[in-house]
Amino acid sequence: MSKILLHGTEAICEGAIRNGCRAFFGYPITPQNEVPEYMSVKMPQIGGVFVQAESEVAAINMVYGAAGAGIRAMTSSSSPGVSLKQEGISYIACARIPCVIVNIMRAGPGLGGIQPAQGDYFQATKGGGHGDYHLIVLAPSSVQEACDYTYRAFDLADRYRVPAMILADGMIGQLMEPVELPPMRDLKEIPEKDWATSGHYGAARRVLNSLIIQPDELEPHVNEMQRTYEEIYRNERRAVEYCTEDAEIVLTAYGTVARIVKSAVNELRKQGVKAGCVRPITLYPFPDDTYAACAARPNTKAFLSVELSLGQMVEDVKLAVNGKKPVYFYGRTGGNVPEESEIVAAAKKALAQAEAEK
């Protein structure tokens, strides 16, 4: 199959549609408006449902309903809009309904700005709403991955009955790159959901609920969710390593920043600095095994986490490295994106600092 040129937002839509998404509920917010725009055209063409809801809160609750009935459903928004959805996401997580939520991050806090940022890492990976729950969080760093990971997110969500989130930044949304689209999946191939409230028809009654008022009923329910997260942790951690085998400084970043970091690693190597990088694909579960393996290598002297935030993922990197090697941080915020030269300088500084502290 040949490649076509697509925007990141369009690639997300195609990834969803081609893996059976037949319901989309959204509300406009920059920089993800191209997602509902594209879905509003495509959904009616393939027999799906598109609703521009009256608010983000309504949209996520429509996802709750549609996905609860067994349909593959999705919503998308950007940072402030995703904050509004958190109550609904917590309910969906408790009711164990698989769905996909897309967050094309913009700069916060508050209404913030509309340029790319990664300040929602904590919100996405640590729960976001109230209560003990997690989402499966995937971070694409190219337009091809925006399509592929959205496709995969539906399968992961269904398999574990856990909502999945695509965490991308504004740049991935706007970027155009060649994409090879996966074939359209036959809806009959998608495994049947024996829990879905898809009609009574004389069969046993099915209930999806997030109100479990008896402590002795809620505790085992939450424990069961926890066991699922442990299973996800065991099976689904993914990361990509680049030039880490002999690296003295291991940089790490996700999303668009990982691309700039890769350029910085190439430049550092050109200047004779042994640099490498780790790019997590799954932000939850966090690929701590990859970091631990890098930390165990005698040649690794330090880590540097580069983010469009003031230091969020770096906390997970520190937990994974577990004090074996120093972990440093470089970040930009407010919608500014670091240049390759800034990252090169930060990496050299981190390496010098690690050697001085030894």
Place this chain on the structure above:
Amino acid sequence: MIKILLAGQGGQGVLSIGQMLAESGLREGKEVSYLPAYGPEMRGGTANCSVIISEEEIASPLCNTPDVLIALNSPSFHKFAPRVKPGGIIIVNGSISDSYAGRDDLSVYDVLANDLAIEAGNVRAANMVAMGALFALTQLVKERSILNCLQERFVGKAAVYETNVRAFRAGVGAVAK
């Protein structure tokens, strides 16, 4: 790997030719990326996009230091000229901008894009004049690929297509001397 920054006034078609350039590269089997700057912008505001065409995988899609700058108006020329890589190329729309970049480590091509586009039939084809100049100076994609993209864009609008082709050729001629 060639990094091109295309900038101008909203409505001049810098995003259109940027996308066309990326599409042309893709059809020749090259690695490409197209990144528009987005913001609270409108017709009459500023617009710019970054295009990278490469034989190898593209890591960063940013063009902080482009090899080539196409500036279709004066504010974008002065804003981005200092960022162009030493030894790089600037194509500036001389019809509505001066062409003094204040540096001697690169080549500035003063192309009368608006005038040539008017001669070709429509001032709105000024972007294609710049595209022609870019093609003549860098040969980074084939002429046929660009014209094919153009033809697809103006399906059923033969006159518009012809105007744009004339503008493109005028751009090629403007830097050939």
